Amino acid sequence: MTVSTIKKVFPYPIQQVWNLMTSLDTYAWRSDISEIKVLDDQKFQERSLDGITLLRKNLIGYMRFLLRIRI
Numbered sequence: 001m002t003v004s005t006i007k008k009v010f011p012y013p014i015q016q017v018w019n020l021m022t023s024l025d026t027y028a029w030r031s032d033i034s035e036i037k038v039l040d041d042q043k044f045q046e047r048s049l050d051g052i053t054l055l056r057k058n059l060i061g062y063m064r065f066l067l068r069i070r071i
Contacts, residue, residue: 010017020026024036024044035047039055047053 020029024038027033027036032048033046034049034051037045037047039045043055043057045053045055
């Protein structure tokens with residue numbers, strides 16, 4: 001499994017950043033995904049640019065981001 005670590009400071013409230021990064025409707029920032037289909041409140045599918053479909057469960061567990069507020 002590939003793991004990426006990216007650190008970036010955004011000049012926005014942390015809740016706004018979290019909402020964008022965990023949205024299943026707004027995923028344009030993800031250059032590796034062509035489509036996301038919500039199956040139910042616990043499962044969703046991601047389709048990659050090369051057509052591979054992956055079943056995902058538990059969005060918050062899947063999206064592990066370290067968000068820090070810089071004061």
